[in-house]
Amino acid sequence: MESASDGGSMVSLQGVHKRFGDLEVLRGVNLEIKKGEVVCVLGPSGSGKSTLLRCVNLLEPPEEGDIHLEQRSICRGPGSGRGEQGWELDFVRQRVGIVFQQFNLFPHKSALENVTLAQEKVLDRPKGEARTKGTELLERVGLGEKMNEYPERLSGGQQQRVAIARALAMDPHVMLFDEVTSALDPELVKEVLDVMRELAEEGMTMMVVTHEIGFAREVADRVIFMDGGVIVEEGPPAQVLENPREERTKKFLGLVLER
Amino acid sequence: MQEFINQFFDVGFMVDHFDEVLEGFWVTIQLSIISGILALIWGLILATLRQLPGKAAMPVRFVTIAYIDVFRGIPLLILILIIAGGVPALEFLPESLRLPQWFGKKDNFWFGVLAITITYGAYMAEVYRSGIESVPGGQMEAARSLGMSHGQAMRSVILPQAVRKVIAPLLNDFIALTKDTTLVSVIALSEVTLVANDIQSETFNSSALMLGALMFLALTLPLARLVDKLIAREQGRFTRGAPRMEAL
Numbered sequence: 072m073e074s075a076s077d078g079g080s081m082v083s084l085q086g087v088h089k090r091f092g093d094l095e096v097l098r099g100v101n102l103e104i105k106k107g108e109v110v111c112v113l114g115p116s117g118s119g120k121s122t123l124l125r126c127v128n129l130l131e132p133p134e135e136g137d138i139h140l141e142q143r144s145i146c147r148g149p150g151s152g153r154g155e156q157g158w159e160l161d162f163v164r165q166r167v168g169i170v171f172q173q174f175n176l177f178p179h180k181s182a183l184e185n186v187t188l189a190q191e192k193v194l195d196r197p198k199g200e201a202r203t204k205g206t207e208l209l210e211r212v213g214l215g216e217k218m219n220e221y222p223e224r225l226s227g228g229q230q231q232r233v234a235i236a237r238a239l240a241m242d243p244h245v246m247l248f249d250e251v252t253s254a255l256d257p258e259l260v261k262e263v264l265d266v267m268r269e270l271a272e273e274g275m276t277m278m279v280v281t282h283e284i285g286f287a288r289e290v291a292d293r294v295i296f297m298d299g300g301v302i303v304e305e306g307p308p309a310q311v312l313e314n315p316r317e318e319r320t321k322k323f324l325g326l327v328l329e330r
Numbered sequence: 331m332q333e334f335i336n337q338f339f340d341v342g343f344m345v346d347h348f349d350e351v352l353e354g355f356w357v358t359i360q361l362s363i364i365s366g367i368l369a370l371i372w373g374l375i376l377a378t379l380r381q382l383p384g385k386a387a388m389p390v391r392f393v394t395i396a397y398i399d400v401f402r403g404i405p406l407l408i409l410i411l412i413i414a415g416g417v418p419a420l421e422f423l424p425e426s427l428r429l430p431q432w433f434g435k436k437d438n439f440w441f442g443v444l445a446i447t448i449t450y451g452a453y454m455a456e457v458y459r460s461g462i463e464s465v466p467g468g469q470m471e472a473a474r475s476l477g478m479s480h481g482q483a484m485r486s487v488i489l490p491q492a493v494r495k496v497i498a499p500l501l502n503d504f505i506a507l508t509k510d511t512t513l514v515s516v517i518a519l520s521e522v523t524l525v526a527n528d529i530q531s532e533t534f535n536s537s538a539l540m541l542g543a544l545m546f547l548a549l550t551l552p553l554a555r556l557v558d559k560l561i562a563r564e565q566g567r568f569t570r571g572a573p574r575m576e577a578l
Contacts, residue, residue: 130471165477167475194477
């Protein structure tokens with residue numbers, strides 16, 4: 072297992088602001104994630120944690136501030152005013168994989184086709200090579216038997232594992248996880264977390280928005296607590312989760328752990 | 331009663347004029363199929379143009395929306411008359427466009443095709459749009475996150491799902507289109523209505539027109555049943571698909 076300090080900066084956010092109309096969802100976020108680091112983002116709903124994640128792959132480009140990916144600025148920040156032309160979409164999307172709360176598998180494609188489609192369209196991989204890679208990844212997430220099933224015939228946990236395999240097929244340098252277990256029945260949560268744990272052990276750089284405190288405690292190199300669009304507190308899991316300094320963190324953890 | 335039957339359902343009369351009416355109906359079918367296919371394609375192009383993202387595509391979206399609004403609002407009959415009366419008078423066009431005689435069909439046939447395609451393309455664009463908009467936003471996000479361009483995502487992810495959802499309503503539009511081909515009779519195209527109406531004018535017997543109506547039913551009733559079947563099948567589909575992602 073690589074330790075967090077091995078790599079240089081993978082993702083870096085400086086003064087990131089994001090508004091939706093009058094609502095300012097992110098109010099100046101600074102964050103540095105190193106290569107191989109696993110960062111869990113906690114916080115109450117509406118705290119901006121999902122938006123933060125979606126900023127990193129430019130699904131929600133920030134209005135202010137800058138984001139660097141592997142030391143390269145991926146958005147020109149305020150007043151660049153050129154829409155998608157100002158953003159390094161291709162650079163970002165080839166390096167950043169994302170897994171969504173609602174899976175978002177393509178319902179008209181089989182599990183394997185879900186994993187091979189973008190390989191062929193985006194990376195121009197030959198069909199055979201894409202299939203080999205897809206098969207390998209589906210086996211790795213424990214779905215070798217389900218390759219030819221359509222999403223509607225898979226459980227939520229299985230669908231989410233296909234979604235992880237689909238993102239991994241693009242050889243991402245960073246993986247973003249947006250509350251990926253929140254839409255799952257409780258008994259299906261573990262199979263997804265296990266895949267993520269394995270990925271972390273292999274040294275993948277990961278940003279995980281989650282409500283799974285146990286997962287954060289066990290897997291994260293660093294925990295970030297967000298509230299009201301800013302990072303309230305961050306540090307090693309032991310510190311943030313066991314001995315939070317901030318009142319808001321204490322209150323949130325109290326509410327979550329009480330369940 | 332006998333008079334009523336003689337006027338509308340004179341079987342002997344129908345048999346006598348069957349071949350004539352059928353020949354007219356064959357023109358109706360050709361007109362329907364060619365216009366129908368072109369309208370399906372044109373509608374899909376319009377719907378895709380309407381969904382182009384970004385500021386740069388704003389003029390394209392605006393023009394597309396204006397087109398759809400205008401041609402859904404103009405009666406097809408007027409459009410047919412405008413085209414048939416106007417296009418041949420446009421001296422700057424080459425003769426092959428002013429008076430098209432393609433594939434052994436006369437100009438009024440092609441003017442009919444043009445008018446129907448223009449109008450029904452607008453209708454079908456709206457049907458496609460409803461299909462595209464019914465695909466959850468998360469699908470586009472997922473495709474774009476994997477590095478696909480907007481066009482790739484549309485082609486491989488959004489449209490295959492959207493089209494599947496709207497096959498039934500498209501077929502409904504096709505049934506309406508088939509019936510509206512009768513309007514082309516006003517520019518002297520010998521399709522079923524004109525043929526049957528001429529017979530009525532000569533004989534004062536409506537049975538030929540009634541025969542034409544029956545031929546329509548023979549075509550449209552099975553299509554209507556097919557629509558019902560497709561709708562029933564669609565409702566059983568993707569029921570476990572992911573719900574629409576919260577669009578922030």
